[in-house]
Amino acid sequence: MNGALLEVRDLSVVFDGYRALAGVDLTVQPGELRFLIGPNGAGKTTLVDAITGLTRPAGGTVRFEGRDLAGRAEHEIVRLGVGRTFQTSVVFEGLTVVENLDLAASFRRPLWALVRRRRGVSDQVAGALEIIGLAELADRPAGVLSHGQRQWLEIGMLIVQAPRLLLLDEPVAGMSAAERERTGELLTRIAADHTVIVIEHDMEFLRRYASAVTVLHEGRVLVEGPVDQVRDDPRVQEVYLGRPREGAAGGATGGPVAAVTAAAAPPGGGGTE
Amino acid sequence: MTATTPQTPATPATAPRFAAPPPAPPWWARLGGPAAFTAVALLALVAAPLLLEPFRLNLLAKYLCYAIVGLGIGLAWGQGGMLVIGQGVFFGLGGYAMGMYLKLHEAGGDLPDFMVWSGVERLPALWAPFASPAFSLVFAVAGPMALAGLLGTLVFRRRVRGAYFAILTQALAAATVILLVGRQGLTGGTNGLTNFFELFGQDLAADGTQRGLYLVVAVVLGVLYLGARQLLRSRFGRLLIAVRDGEDRVRFLGYDPATVKTLTFAVSAGMAGLAGALFVPVVGIISPALLGVVPSLELVVAVAVGGRFSLAGAILGAVVMGQARTTFSEQFADGWLYLQGALFIVVMTLAPRGLAGLAGTAREMWSSRRARA
Numbered sequence: 030m031n032g033a034l035l036e037v038r039d040l041s042v043v044f045d046g047y048r049a050l051a052g053v054d055l056t057v058q059p060g061e062l063r064f065l066i067g068p069n070g071a072g073k074t075t076l077v078d079a080i081t082g083l084t085r086p087a088g089g090t091v092r093f094e095g096r097d098l099a100g101r102a103e104h105e106i107v108r109l110g111v112g113r114t115f116q117t118s119v120v121f122e123g124l125t126v127v128e129n130l131d132l133a134a135s136f137r138r139p140l141w142a143l144v145r146r147r148r149g150v151s152d153q154v155a156g157a158l159e160i161i162g163l164a165e166l167a168d169r170p171a172g173v174l175s176h177g178q179r180q181w182l183e184i185g186m187l188i189v190q191a192p193r194l195l196l197l198d199e200p201v202a203g204m205s206a207a208e209r210e211r212t213g214e215l216l217t218r219i220a221a222d223h224t225v226i227v228i229e230h231d232m233e234f235l236r237r238y239a240s241a242v243t244v245l246h247e248g249r250v251l252v253e254g255p256v257d258q259v260r261d262d263p264r265v266q267e268v269y270l271g272r273p274r275e276g277a278a279g280g281a282t283g284g285p286v287a288a289v290t291a292a293a294a295p296p297g298g299g300g301t302e
Numbered sequence: 303m304t305a306t307t308p309q310t311p312a313t314p315a316t317a318p319r320f321a322a323p324p325p326a327p328p329w330w331a332r333l334g335g336p337a338a339f340t341a342v343a344l345l346a347l348v349a350a351p352l353l354l355e356p357f358r359l360n361l362l363a364k365y366l367c368y369a370i371v372g373l374g375i376g377l378a379w380g381q382g383g384m385l386v387i388g389q390g391v392f393f394g395l396g397g398y399a400m401g402m403y404l405k406l407h408e409a410g411g412d413l414p415d416f417m418v419w420s421g422v423e424r425l426p427a428l429w430a431p432f433a434s435p436a437f438s439l440v441f442a443v444a445g446p447m448a449l450a451g452l453l454g455t456l457v458f459r460r461r462v463r464g465a466y467f468a469i470l471t472q473a474l475a476a477a478t479v480i481l482l483v484g485r486q487g488l489t490g491g492t493n494g495l496t497n498f499f500e501l502f503g504q505d506l507a508a509d510g511t512q513r514g515l516y517l518v519v520a521v522v523l524g525v526l527y528l529g530a531r532q533l534l535r536s537r538f539g540r541l542l543i544a545v546r547d548g549e550d551r552v553r554f555l556g557y558d559p560a561t562v563k564t565l566t567f568a569v570s571a572g573m574a575g576l577a578g579a580l581f582v583p584v585v586g587i588i589s590p591a592l593l594g595v596v597p598s599l600e601l602v603v604a605v606a607v608g609g610r611f612s613l614a615g616a617i618l619g620a621v622v623m624g625q626a627r628t629t630f631s632e633q634f635a636d637g638w639l640y641l642q643g644a645l646f647i648v649v650m651t652l653a654p655r656g657l658a659g660l661a662g663t664a665r666e667m668w669s670s671r672r673a674r675a
């Protein structure tokens with residue numbers, strides 16, 4: 030497809046003989062907000078790892094703005110404009126909130142310019158502090174932040190880098206209902222002027238914020254399409270529930286949602302190592 | 303859970319857990335740093351030369367040379383997370399550069415004495431540039447920096463880190479000793495380079511010269527300390543801490559941790575080299591025994607004892623352990639090694655922030671008592 034921002038073709042990743050990705054195709058157009066779902070172990074994090082250079086694919090290609098990403102180091106891919114967060118958030122606990130953001134914002138400065146001391150807070154960083162709602166905590170060490178606040182800080186660290194593609198790995202996992210609400214708003218706001226891929230388990234969250242969804246299952250793309258259509262697809266129901274869903278479509282509350290949320294087992298794996 | 307419509311999102315219900323900004327430190331706490339620095343500087347530059355007898359002042363100068371190496375270790379290990387247990391290599395490189403200059407100066411156009419004894423007939427080409435004091439001094443710093451830069455580029459790019467990196471630096475120290483001992487005619491072998499009498503026309507044995515040397519060492523240490531502090535407060539310093547705490551995450555901020563680590567390693571090597579160059583006229587000798595595995599490890603222990611996360615702690619550790627070594631090793635040489643090992647384990651497990659950490663805790667307790675009073 031022409032003009033696509035991200036084009037993943039026939040991507041496969043093998044861990045010790047186990048095919049975590051078995052020929053994934055994914056195309057994302059500029060400006061899209063794409064949700065990537067699938068049961069635990071489907072290969073969602075592995076896909077993000079392979080796109081961002083953390084994991085070497087066994088086959089297939091990843092093209093970003095037409096450029097092949099194969100063989101590039103992580104930091105080079107970031108410099109091309111691909112930013113990501115991690116399932117278990119990793120902010121620098123020894124640095125303050127504002128220092129975390131400032132460090133992220135300075136990544137295009139030449140190294141010698143970093144030897145100068147930071148004076149004040151740049152507009153960019155101040156803006157991000159406002160958007161993620163951590164302005165009050167700007168000078169506190171990131172180590173004191175709650176789980177939700179860390180995720181927001183990570184998202185803020187992405188925003189200040191002005192990436193052309195954002196990959197968010199389960200941003201609401203482990204969050205309280207209120208924190209999910211906040212994150213949803215944040216996501217809506219970011220998606221207005223960014224291309225975003227969000228990995229998410231939670232059907233309720235998906236129903237509220239997703240439009241286009243790609244379902245991954247056992248290392249392959251199972252279904253792709255608008256959220257309603259995907260939700261009602263019998264194959265998706267079977268993957269999530271282990272049996273075809275009885276009853277009519279729509280009103281996705283109650284049983285199915287509870288079951289889907291239960292499938293979202295505790296976050297883990299796919300960290301930085 | 304019943305969902306509200308996305309068009310009317312609820313107000314953020316999560317109030318930040320720590321809404322209040324931290325209280326500003328009182329004015330006297332902010333003065334603490336500069337005041338303490340000034341006090342220590344006055345003590346070192348005025349009181350020590352006036353009060354200490356020449357023998358003691360010379361010992362202190364030696365400890366301060368070690369403190370310069372310690373400062374570099376504090377930077378690389380404490381701030382950058384690179385356990386450098388072979389700094390003796392860089393110290394030695396600086397020391398030998400200075401020693402070669404002094405030897406050539408002493409020989410006055412002839413061959414240095416030890417070469418004559420080992421039957422060397424012509425000055426080796428390697429030695430020739432060290433007839434120039436300027437070249438020797440520049441090499442003492444630039445040589446170690448270049449070597450560390452090369453090593454860092456090779457090693458950090460391959461993502462070698464942690465214990466593997468540490469062992470590598472130590473292996474380098476061991477190999478250097480073997481090389482030095484083996485090439486008797488070129489290096490003076492086990493004896494190293496010694497018998498120096500003059501530095502820039504000054505009698506090295508004179509009290510005045512030694513006092514001057516002490517002042518130079520103290521000033522160099524002070525300047526390097528201030529420089530390192532500035533570096534840590536800069537964005538580069540923040541980046542260094544970020545690399546220490548999450549190297550993999552740093553990559554996803556678009557930085558290459560290998561570059562950050564290589565640069566820092568090179569700076570710490572340059573400090574060790576300069577310390578070596580200063581050490582030679584102060585102590586009067588440079589030999590393989592002064593730069594091998596054991597002295598390299600001793601300095602790491604000293605930095606751990608002083609407090610590796612604090613630059614001042616690293617300096618303090620080097621001076622305290624230098625004095626302790628002088629006191630104890632005269633009486634029971636072997637016991638001193640075991641004592642150091644034990645001390646290292648105790649510090650790393652019970653007080654990982656070392657003496658500086660204990661001092662910090664004491665200060666906090668004192669100020670919180672004051673605040674309550």
Ligand SMILES: Nc1ncnc2c1ncn2[C@@H]1O[C@H](COP(=O)(O)OP(=O)(O)O)[C@@H](O)[C@H]1O
Nearest residue numbers: 044049068069070071072073074075076298299
């Ligand atoms: N580094 C790894 N080594 C071996 N197996 C891995 C590794 N990372 C992931 N896997 C395996 O690959 C599969 C996909 O994992 P992952 O991409 O983390 O799933 P998801 O994010 O969809 O829950 C899982 O079966 C997981 O156990």
Ligand SMILES: [Mg+2]
Nearest residue numbers: 073074116299
């Ligand atoms: Mg995952």
